[in-house]
Each structure stands twice: as C-alpha cells, then as structure tokens.
Amino acid sequence: MGSIEKRHGVLERVIRQPFTMVALGWVLLLAVLAVFSPYLAPYDPNVTDVLNRLRGPSVTHWLGTDDLGRDTLSRAMWGSRVAVLACLQAVGLAALIGIPIGLLVGYKGGRWDRIVMRLVEVEQSIPLLLIAFALVAILGYGLFNAMLAVSIAFSMSYLRITRAVVLAERPKSYVQAAEIQGYPISRVLFRHILPNIVGPLIVQTSILSGVAILLEAMMSFLGIGTQAGTASWGAMLEDARRFQVQQLFLSLVPGLMITVTVLAFNIIGDGLRDAFGIETHARKSVSKSRAVRPALRIQAMGKEQAEAQRPSVLSVTNLEVEFPQQDGSVSHVVKGVSFDVAPAEIFGLVGESGSGKSMTVSAVLGMVPPPGEVTGGSIVLDGRELVGISAAEWKKIRGRDIGVVFQDPMAALSQVHTVGMQITEGLRYHQKMTKAQAWARAAELLDIVGVPNARARLDDYPHQFSGGMAQRAMIAAALSCNPKLLIADEPTTALDVTVQKQVLELLLKLREQLRMSVLLITHDLGVVAEVCDRVAVMQHGVLVDYGNMKDVFVEPKHSYTKQLLLARDGMLGANPRRSS
Numbered sequence: 001m002g003s004i005e006k007r008h009g010v011l012e013r014v015i016r017q018p019f020t021m022v023a024l025g026w027v028l029l030l031a032v033l034a035v036f037s038p039y040l041a042p043y044d045p046n047v048t049d050v051l052n053r054l055r056g057p058s059v060t061h062w063l064g065t066d067d068l069g070r071d072t073l074s075r076a077m078w079g080s081r082v083a084v085l086a087c088l089q090a091v092g093l094a095a096l097i098g099i100p101i102g103l104l105v106g107y108k109g110g111r112w113d114r115i116v117m118r119l120v121e122v123e124q125s126i127p128l129l130l131i132a133f134a135l136v137a138i139l140g141y142g143l144f145n146a147m148l149a150v151s152i153a154f155s156m157s158y159l160r161i162t163r164a165v166v167l168a169e170r171p172k173s174y175v176q177a178a179e180i181q182g183y184p185i186s187r188v189l190f191r192h193i194l195p196n197i198v199g200p201l202i203v204q205t206s207i208l209s210g211v212a213i214l215l216e217a218m219m220s221f222l223g224i225g226t227q228a229g230t231a232s233w234g235a236m237l238e239d240a241r242r243f244q245v246q247q248l249f250l251s252l253v254p255g256l257m258i259t260v261t262v263l264a265f266n267i268i269g270d271g272l273r274d275a276f277g278i279e280t281h282a283r284k285s286v287s288k289s290r291a292v293r294p295a296l297r298i299q300a301m302g303k304e305q306a307e308a309q310r311p312s313v314l315s316v317t318n319l320e321v322e323f324p325q326q327d328g329s330v331s332h333v334v335k336g337v338s339f340d341v342a343p344a345e346i347f348g349l350v351g352e353s354g355s356g357k358s359m360t361v362s363a364v365l366g367m368v369p370p371p372g373e374v375t376g377g378s379i380v381l382d383g384r385e386l387v388g389i390s391a392a393e394w395k396k397i398r399g400r401d402i403g404v405v406f407q408d409p410m411a412a413l414s415q416v417h418t419v420g421m422q423i424t425e426g427l428r429y430h431q432k433m434t435k436a437q438a439w440a441r442a443a444e445l446l447d448i449v450g451v452p453n454a455r456a457r458l459d460d461y462p463h464q465f466s467g468g469m470a471q472r473a474m475i476a477a478a479l480s481c482n483p484k485l486l487i488a489d490e491p492t493t494a495l496d497v498t499v500q501k502q503v504l505e506l507l508l509k510l511r512e513q514l515r516m517s518v519l520l521i522t523h524d525l526g527v528v529a530e531v532c533d534r535v536a537v538m539q540h541g542v543l544v545d546y547g548n549m550k551d552v553f554v555e556p557k558h559s560y561t562k563q564l565l566l567a568r569d570g571m572l573g574a575n576p577r578r579s580s
Contacts, residue, residue: 010199013275020271023264030261033077034084043071045078045231054247063253066236067243076253078231082143083261086216086225087209090147094154094208099201101155102162103189107170110370113163120156128153128215136224143216146225150215154208161204165197173412177477180365181399181426191425195416199276203269210265217258233258312340313382313485313517314364320376321356321363321541333359333372335541341485346511346518348532350525350564356541357521361487364519365402366394382484400430403478407490409470413462419446419473420458426480445476448513449506468499472506479510486510489521504531525564529553537561 014020033040042062049069056064063072105113132149139145169175170193178192219225220234233254240251321334334356341347351357362368364379366386379386381401386394406412413422423445424438433441439458446454449472462470471491478486488507492500508531510516520532528535528549535552537545537560544558545551556562 010272010275014271017271017274019267023267023271026260026264027268030080030084033080035081037077037081041071041074041077043074045070045075046229047071054243054250056247056249064247064249066239066250072236072250072253075231075236076233076257079233079236079254079257082220082226082230082232083213083216083257086143086147086150087212089144090150090154090212090215091205091208093148093151094158095201095205097151098155098158099162099194100189102159103166103193104185105159106163106166107185107189107193109167109170116159117163120159123152123156129219132219132224141224141227143226143230146219147212147216150212154212157208158201158204161200162197165200166193169193169196173406173408174414176367177404177406177412177474178414179367179398180402180404181429182395182397183399183425183429184395187429192414192417196414199272203273203276206265206269206272210262210269213265214258214262217254312342312380313345314341314519315380316340316360316364316377317380318377319360319363319379320374321359321368321372322375323372333541334363337377337538337541337543339536339543339546341517341519342533343517344511344515345533346507346520346531348520348522348528348535349538350522350528350535351538352523352564354540355538357538358489359541360538361489361519361521364487365398365404399426399483400481401484403481403483403486405471405475405478405486405488405491407493409465409467409474410462412474413470413477415462418459418461419465423458423473423477423480426477430481441480442476445479446473448479449473449476449510450502451476466499468502471499471503475503475506475510479514479516482514483516485517485519487519487521490523491520492522492524492527500527507531525553537564 014024047070049065051069052061052065053067053069054065055061055069058064061071061073063076066072066075101116105116128149131152132146135149136142136145139148174196175188175193178188183191216225216232217234217237220230220232221238222234223238226232226235236254237251237258240247240254243250317338319334319337320332323331323333325331337356337360339347339349349357349360359368359372363374364381364386366389368374374387377387381397386397389397413419420439420442423442424433424435427433427438427441428435431438442458443455446457451457451469451472457465457469457473462473465473475491491507492503504527507518507520511518520528522528532549534548535546536543537552537558539558539560545556545561551557552561553565556565
C-alpha cells in the first residue's frame with residue numbers, strides 16, 4: 001500500500017494545484033478531440049467552399065474559413081490529432097531509447113559512460129532542424145520522418161536525466177541489496193531502480209510533450225512536416241501568413257491552440273515537479289579516469305593446507321585492496337588482512353570509521369567500488385576461492401551463499417515495493433520457487449525473525465514498519481536462501497537501545513536455530529562483547545588485534561585496542577570488559 005499511498009499523496013498535491021488541474025483538463029480535451037474528431041468536427045477538414053473563403057466567424061462557421069473555404073474549427077480539431085500523434089511518436093520513441101541507455105550507463109559507469117556521453121555531446125552540438133532536414137531529404141516528407149529527428153534529440157534528453165538520477169540512486173543500500181541477491185543487471189535496473197526514479201521521468205515527459213507539439217508545428221509551418229493539405233496547426237499558420245491581410249482572424253485559432261497546449265504541458269510539468277518534490281538545480285557529475293590496475297596476486301591455499309586448518313565458512317588470507325590516485329600513486333586501504341569465520345560463529349570486525357572494515361567486507365562480497373581493486377590475497381567461502389571469479393559467478397553466490405543486513409533498513413529496502421515482494425524475489429530467482437511457495441516461505445521467514453502477524457505484513461511497505469521491524473524484515477530477506485554466511489554491517493546503529501538489544505538477541509537466536517555463521521561489522525565494542533565469539537580489530541587497513549573475547553578485551557595486545565576500550569570506559573563510566 002506504500003507505493004499506492006505515495007501515488008495518492010502525489011495525486012492529492014496535484015489536485016490542490018488549480019492551474020495544474022486546468023492544464024490537465026485541456027490536455028484531456030485534446031486527447032478526446034484527437035480520438036473523436038471524425039465524429040465531433042462539424043465539417044470535413046478538407047472540403048473546400050471557394051464561395052465562402054476567408055470569412056470571419058459566423059453561425060455556419062463558428063471560427064470562420066480559410067483561403068479555400070475550409071472550416072477553421074474542423075481543421076483545428078483535426079489538427080489536435082496530428083499534434084497528439086507527433087507527441088506520442090517523438091516522446092514515446094525517445095523514452096524507449098533514452099531511458100534504458102541512461103539506466104545502463106548510469107549504473108555501469110566507467111568506459112561505457114564516457115563513450116556514450118561523448119556521443120551525446122556530439123549529437124546535441126548539431127542543430128535539430130539540420131538533422132530534420134537531413135532525414136526528410138533521405139527518407140522523404142511526412143510526419144513520421146520529421147518527428148524522427150525530434151525523437152533522436154529527445155532520447156538524448158531522456159538519457160541524460162536518467163543517467164543523472166541513476167548516479168544518485170546507484171550508491172543507495174536498496175540497490176546494493178539487489179546486487180547482493182545476485183539479480184541480473186536488467187532486473188536491478190528495471191525492477192528496482194526505475195520505479196524509484198519515475199518521478200523525474202514523468203516531469204521530463206510532460207515538458208518534452210509540449211516541446212514536441214511546438215516542433216511539429218514549426219516543421220509543418222516550414223513545409224517539412226505534414227503533407228500538403230493535412231490539417232495541422234503549423235500548416236494552418238502557414239496558410240494564415242499568406243492571407244493575413246485579407247483575414248486577421250485566420251492566424252488566431254492555430255496560434256492559440258499551439259500556445260495554450262505548450263503552456264499547459266509546461267504548467268503540468270511544474271506541477272508534477274512540485275508534487276514529486278523534485279529538486280530543480282542541476283547536478284554535476286565528475287567522471288574520473290581509471291588508472292592502470294595492478295596485477296592480481298592470489299595467494300590461495302592448497303587443498304592439503306586447507307584441510308589441515310580448522311574448518312571455516314569464510315577464510316580471508318593476506319587480503320590487499322588498493323585504489324589508484326590521480327597522481328599515479330596507490331592508496332592501500334586494506335593491507336594483509338587475514339581472519340576466518342567458523343561454522344555457527346559470530347565473528348566481530350571492529351574499528352573506527354576509515355579503518356578499512358567496510359572495504360574488507362566489500363572485497364568479501366566482490367563489490368569493491370571502482371577504481372579500487374583486490375590486488376592480493378585469498379577469500380575462500382566454504383572451500384571455494386572467490387578472488388578472480390567472474391561477475392556471472394558472483395551473481396550465483398551473492399544472495400544465495402552470502403546474505404547481507406545493512407545499517408539502515410529504510411534505505412536498504414525499496415520504498416516502492418512491498419516487503420513480501422522483496423523477500424520472495426530472491427526465493428523465486430535463486431530457489432526457482434513458484435509464487436505461492438515463495439509467499440509461504442516469506443511468511444515463515446518473517447515469523448522466524450519475530451514479526452507479528454507475518455502473513456498479513458507481507459503486503460505492507462517498508463515505511464509501515466517501525467525501525468526494529470524493518471530491520472527484522474531485512475534479516476528475513478537476507479536469510480531467504482539459507483546463506484552459509486550472514487554479513488551484518490552495523491545492524492544496530494540506526495536503532496534505539498531497546499530495539500538494538502532485540503536485534504542482537506535475534507542474531508543469537510538465529511545462530512543457534514539455523515547454525516549460521518555471522519560476520520558482524522561494527523564500531524560498538526559493547527555489541528561485540530555481547531554477541532561475538534571472536535573479534536578482529538582494524539586500524540588504517542591493518543588487522544592489529546585478533547582472537548577470542550578474552551584475548552582482545554581482557555588482555556589487548558595493541559595500543560589501539562586499549563585506546564578503544566578506554567574510550568568506551570570513559571563514555572559509559574564502566575568497563576566494557578566486565579560484560580565479556
């Protein structure tokens with residue numbers, strides 16, 4: 001109901017705008033005239049009556065006649081059909097071309113983004129009318145050929161605005177959650193990102209519709225649009241220009257139709273922009289060149305060595321993550337990190353912001369943001385080396401073998417899809433369940449994580465959940481495919497103290513119930529002391545302390561760990577080591 005409520009909220013805001021409602025009424029009237037003009041027009045628009053040429057308004061001809069005695073009102077009504085067809089062709093074809101390309105290049109970035117944007121800049125440097133003249137010269141006269149040039153220009157506008165909003169959406173947690181589920185790019189783009197960016201695209205469509213009608217009239221006026229004799233507003237203006245002296249009223253009707261229609265679409269665009277709450281200032285995007293990537297050094301363990309070590313669900317060995325800099329140097333954000341997570345163990349990775357813990361997890365997920373690279377080390381999940389595998393192989397692992405719980409559930413869950421849809425999507429994609437099976441499993445998962453009245457809550461949207469319940473729903477989605485490893489990235493930071501305790505107790509319960517391994521990322525030593533079996537402490541990309549709770553909390557070896565403990569002691573007025 002959240003998406004429906006959101007649409008209702010937009011609709012209510014539009015209804016409260018009287019000018020927007022009047023403009024919508026005019027556009028609706030045009031649509032009716034376009035469809036029913038053969039039945040509503042009092043005369044055939046092409047029937048001539050030279051005895052009554054260039055007459056003003058009268059009882060028989062309400063808006064007068066043109067130079068051939070044709071009824072001006074009928075021609076104006078039939079002209080609305082040409083205007084609407086031109087608008088549908090130009091805007092519809094442009095949206096079909098520009099939006100998918102904009103989604104793709106905004107999402108992928110890198111080389112393809114730079115190439116496409118350079119081509120867009122080249123196209124937009126060429127005047128639109130020059131492209132129209134060229135296409136008409138090659139393909140011949142006609143409305144479709146003339147508006148094809150407009151479609152090309154409009155597709156570039158759709159591409160640019162789609163790319164811009166996708167760049168803003170790309171880093172958000174709900175997109176990362178979809179990627180971690182292993183969904184193909186097409187599903188991420190069209191099922192997850194596109195519904196969340198539809199507002200700016202609707203506004204753009206309204207504005208471009210007005211421009212399309214204006215351009216159609218301009219081309220028909222110049223004689224490269226509709227064929228001679230066709231009733232269109234632009235052609236009517238051209239006829240009026242030649243006979244302006246004999247009949248001043250002749251240009252008034254098509255001129256008003258064009259002006260009011262274009263103005264109506266602009267008012268609708270402004271109203272929708274306000275209703276959706278879209279910012280109007282331009283967003284600048286900076287494309288950075290990617291430095292040459294260093295050679296990957298995989299230090300995978302041999303079979304005998306792996307078997308000799310204690311069993312582990314996840315084993316990270318000498319992990320290196322580097323980011324090339326503009327000056328040619330390299331920033332080492334993760335340096336020689338090694339740890340392992342045992343079956344049914346909760347392992348804590350602790351450190352302040354910028355310590356490298358989140359980048360370590362990104363490497364484990366195969367999602368180090370470009371231009372960063374895993375340049376050395378080994379990451380083994382349940383006996384399988386992950387460093388160096390293909391993107392297609394990663395899609396089979398994320399969401400199925402690795403589940404992720406993010407810090408802010410309201411950001412990680414898509415606000416335009418129901419909770420049930422977001423849980424069942426992974427089940428249907430990875431487990432190939434039917435809709436009924438996935439729905440039943442989703443209700444079971446919500447019940448497992450402690451969401452009351454689970455089956456009924458599947459139809460709710462994230463905003464209808466409290467923070468704690470939303471976090472439980474996200475955990476349910478992460479558990480949907482029975483992952484071998486659950487990564488919990490600051491799962492309690494956005495919650496109050498009472499709800500934090502409930503979520504931590506839930507993680508402990510799930511560990512016991514499902515025999516699941518958990519990699520807990522946090523900066524809160526109290527959380528670590530309460531739920532973790534072992535812990536690793538990171539500073540400046542290096543693992544400085546590693547061991548069980550007693551080794552790290554009671555007898556810390558590194559000065560940084562001691563400082564963290566003293567800092568927490570100072571904030572709480574108590575020693576956190578007592579809780580371990």
